[in-house]
Amino acid sequence: MSEISCMYAALLCKDSGVEVTAANIEAACKAAKAPVSKSAPAVFAALFEKVDVEDLLSNLSVGGGGAAPAGGAPAAAAEAAPAAAAPAPVEESDEDMGDFGLFD
Numbered sequence: 001m002s003e004i005s006c007m008y009a010a011l012l013c014k015d016s017g018v019e020v021t022a023a024n025i026e027a028a029c030k031a032a033k034a035p036v037s038k039s040a041p042a043v044f045a046a047l048f049e050k051v052d053v054e055d056l057l058s059n060l061s062v063g064g065g066g067a068a069p070a071g072g073a074p075a076a077a078a079e080a081a082p083a084a085a086a087p088a089p090v091e092e093s094d095e096d097m098g099d100f101g102l103f104d
Contacts, residue, residue: 005034006044011053020048 009028013020022041029036 001035002037002040003044005029005032005036006040009034009041010044010048014048014053021045 006025006029009025009032010020012028013024018024022045025041025044026036029041
């Protein structure tokens with residue numbers, strides 16, 4: 001629980017434009033009445049000094065399309081071929097119904 005509290009406190013400081021320090025992280029956790037170990041604020045403050053969190057958060061990716069095909073270019077060409085070879089839809093007319101009419 002201590003690590004999550006410190007992470008949220010550090011993100012709160014960063015988002016608020018307050019310097020991310022161990023004292024600020026500890027103060028935010030104390031204001032939220034979140035239990036924090038003695039060493040956790042210092043660890044997260046050091047982490048935020050070395051990592052550009054804004055860059056990290058802006059480059060997140062959600063979901064996954066599965067594994068990439070083994071041969072990138074041939075697979076892309078194979079996917080494009082069925083779309084080009086698909087026949088155009090044929091419109092049906094009422095003449096095909098013979099003597100039968102829906103409202104007769």
